Structures are given as C-alpha cells and as structure tokens.
Amino acid sequence: MNKAQKAGAEIKAVEALAQGNSPVHRLSPLSKLAMTLAYIIVTVSFNKYDFSALIVMLLFPVIGYQLSLIPLRTCFYKLRIVLPLVCAVGIFNPFFDKEIMLRIGSLGISGGVISMLTLMMKGVFSLMMSFLLVATTPVDELCRGLRKIHFPKTLVSLLLLTFRYVSVMLDEVAVMTDAYHLRAPGQKGIRFSAWGTFLGQLVLRSSDRANEIYSAMLLRGFTGDFDYSPPKKYSRLSPLIALILISLFIAARLFNVISLFGRLK
Amino acid sequence: MIRFENVCVSYEKGDAPVLDSLSFEIKAGESVGLIGSNGAGKSTLLKAMTGLISHEGRITVCGLTLDKQNLAEIRRKTGYVMQNSDNQMFMPRVIDDMIFGPVNYGMSREDAVEAAGEALATLGAENLADKYNHKLSGGEKRLAAIATVLAMKPQIMLFDEPSSALDPKNRRNLIGIIKSLPETKIIATHDLDFVLDTCDRVILLSGGIIAADGKTDEILKDKALLESNNLELPLSLTQRG
Numbered sequence: 001m002n003k004a005q006k007a008g009a010e011i012k013a014v015e016a017l018a019q020g021n022s023p024v025h026r027l028s029p030l031s032k033l034a035m036t037l038a039y040i041i042v043t044v045s046f047n048k049y050d051f052s053a054l055i056v057m058l059l060f061p062v063i064g065y066q067l068s069l070i071p072l073r074t075c076f077y078k079l080r081i082v083l084p085l086v087c088a089v090g091i092f093n094p095f096f097d098k099e100i101m102l103r104i105g106s107l108g109i110s111g112g113v114i115s116m117l118t119l120m121m122k123g124v125f126s127l128m129m130s131f132l133l134v135a136t137t138p139v140d141e142l143c144r145g146l147r148k149i150h151f152p153k154t155l156v157s158l159l160l161l162t163f164r165y166v167s168v169m170l171d172e173v174a175v176m177t178d179a180y181h182l183r184a185p186g187q188k189g190i191r192f193s194a195w196g197t198f199l200g201q202l203v204l205r206s207s208d209r210a211n212e213i214y215s216a217m218l219l220r221g222f223t224g225d226f227d228y229s230p231p232k233k234y235s236r237l238s239p240l241i242a243l244i245l246i247s248l249f250i251a252a253r254l255f256n257v258i259s260l261f262g263r264l265k
Numbered sequence: 266m267i268r269f270e271n272v273c274v275s276y277e278k279g280d281a282p283v284l285d286s287l288s289f290e291i292k293a294g295e296s297v298g299l300i301g302s303n304g305a306g307k308s309t310l311l312k313a314m315t316g317l318i319s320h321e322g323r324i325t326v327c328g329l330t331l332d333k334q335n336l337a338e339i340r341r342k343t344g345y346v347m348q349n350s351d352n353q354m355f356m357p358r359v360i361d362d363m364i365f366g367p368v369n370y371g372m373s374r375e376d377a378v379e380a381a382g383e384a385l386a387t388l389g390a391e392n393l394a395d396k397y398n399h400k401l402s403g404g405e406k407r408l409a410a411i412a413t414v415l416a417m418k419p420q421i422m423l424f425d426e427p428s429s430a431l432d433p434k435n436r437r438n439l440i441g442i443i444k445s446l447p448e449t450k451i452i453a454t455h456d457l458d459f460v461l462d463t464c465d466r467v468i469l470l471s472g473g474i475i476a477a478d479g480k481t482d483e484i485l486k487d488k489a490l491l492e493s494n495n496l497e498l499p500l501s502l503t504q505r506g
C-alpha cells in the first residue's frame with residue numbers, strides 16, 4: 001500500500017468505528033455536535049495564561065474516550081499528521097514573552113512558555129473532542145440530524161458529498177502515484193514539473209468518480225433529504241446530557257476548579 | 266416495457282450525437298445483450314434510460330414517459346448495476362448500502378433490512394451483509410452491488426459491463442445468477458461469450474446507431490457483421506465451428 005491508499009483505508013476505518021455501540025455512540029448526533037462545538041468554543045476562550053484552569057478541560061475528552069471504548073491511542077494515531085501542526089502554533093511565544101510568570105523552586109517559567117502550552121493544549125483538546133464526534137457518529141446520521149433542524153438541503157448534501165469526495169480522491173491519488181512510480185523508478189515523491197498535470201488529472205479523475213457515485217445515489221432515490229425514520233434508537237436523554245455537559249464546560253471556564261480545590265485545603 | 270423512439274443524446278451541444286435517433290422496443294421478461302465496441306454508446310444508452318443524462322425524443326419505461334415527473338418512479342423500477350462497483354457502493358457496510366435505496370423510496374427500515382436479506386439470499390451471499398465494502402474482493406463487490414439493486418425490487422435490471430474485472434469462476438457464477446433473475450434485463454458489454462450465455466436477443470450499437478437487432482445466435486454467428494463493427498466472434502463459437 002502506498003501513502004494515499006493508507007490514508008483512504010484510514011478514513012474508511014474511522015467510518016467503521018462510527019458503527020460501534022457504546023453510550024457515546026448512542027447519544028444523538030445533534031446533541032454530540034452541539035456538545036463538541038460548545039466544548040471547542042469554551043476551550044478556545046480560556047485566557048492564554050490560564051494554564052491550570054484549562055487542564056480540567058482534558059477530563060471531558062478522556063472520559064468520553066473511555067465511555068466510547070475507542071482507545072485514546074487510536075485518536076492520536078489517526079491525528080498524528082495534524083497534531084504537530086496544531087502544536088507548532090504557539091512555538092514562538094517563548095521568544096516574545098520572556099517575563100517570568102511562575103516560579104517552581106528556583107526555575108522561572110516565562111509567560112511565553114505558559115501561553116505556548118496553553119495554545120497547544122487548546123488545539124489538542126479540541127482535536128480530541130472533534131475526533132470523538134467523528135469516530136462515534138456516522139456521517140449520514142450527522143447529516144440527517146442537520147436536516148432535522150432545517151439546515152439547508154444544499155449545505156447538508158455538500159457536506160455528505162465532500163466527505164465521500166475526500167475518500168474517492170485519496171483512492172485516485174493512490175492509483176496515480178503507483179502508476180507514476182512504476183514509470184519513474186527510484187524517484188522520491190513526484191517531480192515538481194509533473195505536479196501540474198498530476199493535480200489536473202487528479203481533479204478530473206476524482207470528479208468523474210464522484211459524479212458516478214452521485215449518480216448511484218440519485219438512482220437509489222437520494223434527494224438530499226433524510227426524512228426517514230432514524231435507524232438506531234438514540235438515547236432520549238441525549239439533549240439533557242448535552243445540556244448538563246455544556247453547563248459543566250462553562251462552569252469549568254468560569255471557576256478555576258483546581259484553585260478551588262487548593263483553597264479548600 | 267421499454268421503448269425508445271428517435272432518441273438522440275449528445276454530451277456537448279453542437280457535438281455529433283453519441284446516440285443518433287435510436288428506436289427499439291423491449292418486452293417484459295426479455296434479456297437483451299447490448300453490444301458494441303468501446304465508445305459505441307452502450308453506457309450512454311443506459312444512463313439516458315435512467316435520466317442521468319438528458320435526451321431528445323421519447324423514452325418510455327413501464328408505460329411511463331421519461332420526464333421530470335416520472336423520473337423517481339422510473340428509477341425505482343429500474344435497477345442499474347454500474348460498471349465500477351466501487352462507485353456504486355458508497356456506504357461503510359454492505360447492509361447500509363442495501364437499505365439506502367429502499368428506505369429512500371419510502372420503505373420502513375425493518376422492511377428494508379428484510380428485503381436486503383432476501384436479495385442476498387437470492388444470490389447466495391448472505392455472509393456479505395455485515396462486511397465492510399472496502400474489504401470485499403472484486404467478485405464479492407460485484408455481487409454486493411447486484412444485491413443492492415435487487416433489494417429495491419426493480420422490474421428492470423441494467424448491467425454495465427458486468428463481467429469486467431471478474432475471474433473465470435466469479436464470471437461463471439455471475440452468469441448463473443443473471444440467468445436465474447426473472448426481471449427484464451439489458452446487459453451492456455463487449456464480452457460476447459457472456460451475452461451468448463445470458464441473452465436471447467442482441468442489439469448491436471455502432472457509432473450511436475443500431476447496426477443490428479435480432480436473435481443472439483444469429484447475430485453472434487455473423488462474423489462479417491461483427492468484424493465490421495470492431496467485434497470478434499465469441500470464443501465458444503469459434504471453437505465449436
């Protein structure tokens with residue numbers, strides 16, 4: 001298997017994960033979507049020096065993964081390509097912000113280091129939570145949920161087709177890189193001068209296939225609507241659970257839980 | 266069951282038509298081989314018949330004229346098995362794909378699962394239901410795609426190059442399956458041996474027009490006719506003859 005093939009297989013494997021059955025899988029897609037969005041907004045809104053308060057937010061994804069029976073390892077493995085990018089965001093902060101904010105023994109930690117860590121954590125936590133949503137919710141179910149709250153048909157279809165398009169495109173990349181390397185032995189990557197044609201071909205080929213897939217959907221009665229009865233019995237408590245969790249997120253943002261514990265002592 | 270009257274199709278306005286004023290009729294229960302070399306217009310004909318590309322002239326399917334109003338009904342009655350099963354199966358598991366169509370057409374989920382089970386049983390492929398599409402072999406994929414279409418209980422089955430990418434054993438198996446299906450069938454292919462085994466009637470397309478239409482054994486025996494249309498006698502006939 002080449003890289004693109006592996007990537008394609010991984011997307012399909014994530015789709016397979018979403019077919020599982022766990023308390024997290026049984027929450028309704030919309031509740032999960034709302035929770036995930038709320039989590040990300042709350043997490044990102046933390047003050048950049050609020051390192052200690054932010055740590056509490058880690059609790060939610062960790063418990064979520066436990067309940068979903070999806071190993072955290074899987075999440076980090078699947079996200080291994082984006083994680084470093086997210087972590088790199090704050091990497092220059094320590095050079096700009098050298099004022100010492102915290103002392104541990106004789107070691108002084110600058111504001112830059114703290115804000116770098118905070119930024120990294122915000123990114124990583126948000127990714128963990130997003131992956132949990134994707135890995136426990138089939139795309140079609142998510143789209144159905146969006147239609148239920150009257151999200152525009154075109155947008156929902158677009159979301160669904162984009163998702164399909166990405167895996168189709170990876171398949172095509174796989175085939176094309178194989179074909180390329182068979183005729184360019186010993187070459188690493190794809191020569192820069194060939195990129196133009198390669199990309200052009202890729203777009204043509206994958207849009208052809210995407211078109212065929214769309215035809216296959218139309219032939220089987222797809223209209224952009226998902227108004228049929230929900231397949232799984234999602235937990236009726238989903239909205240309530242979402243509400244409680246979202247309140248907890250906000251509470252964690254408003255009160256520094258760790259320092260509260262500190263004060264109790 | 267199916268009627269084409271002066272049907273023309275072109276992909277680009279102003280280009281030479283890919284299908285040029287076709288007229289023919291297919292009766293219920295017939296099994297018709299649609300043959301012709303690459304680019305003859307076989308796939309185009311199937312796509313026009315299911316409204317995937319627009320046409321001029323008149324196409325009637327099951328007594329319904331193909332227009333915007335009847336499109337959904339016609340698609341529901343025709344099962345289209347695409348050339349590339351990878352494009353036909355777009356859900357994670359076979360069973361998800363199988364109930365996609367029936368449910369879209371208003372069947373309850375329970376009934377759809379039952380119909381899916383029946384379709385798989387017809388093909389002797391019950392074991393495929395819970396498999397993941399991306400893990401199937403070529404032969405299994407083709408079977409799953411056919412099952413997906415059968416689950417919609419169509420009255421007409423369209424096959425586009427059904428034998429492509431199948432090994433001899435799967436090909437044999439598929440021939441048996443197609444022969445056993447009672448629906449009206451159109452099989453578009455340049456695999457003439459396959460047609461010989463599965464069809465009673467043959468329509469020969471060439472450059473967008475019908476070059477011949479008749480009994481399978483008569484047309485497939487006609488070496489001159491086939492060769493003038495870039496096709497060759499079926500292997501099994503050359504060996505016999």
Ligand SMILES: Nc1ncnc2c1ncn2[C@@H]1O[C@H](COP(=O)(O)OP(=O)(O)O)[C@@H](O)[C@H]1O
Pocket residue numbers: 276277283301302303304305306307308309310
């Ligand atoms: N999407 C398309 N756009 C433009 N021309 C097409 C398209 N698809 C097919 N054609 C042309 O239409 C003709 C018939 O194609 P097709 O029906 O696929 O043939 P067959 O299935 O018999 O091999 C070919 O000349 C082909 O180049």
Ligand SMILES: [Mg+2]
Pocket residue numbers: 307308309348425426
């Ligand atoms: Mg074709």
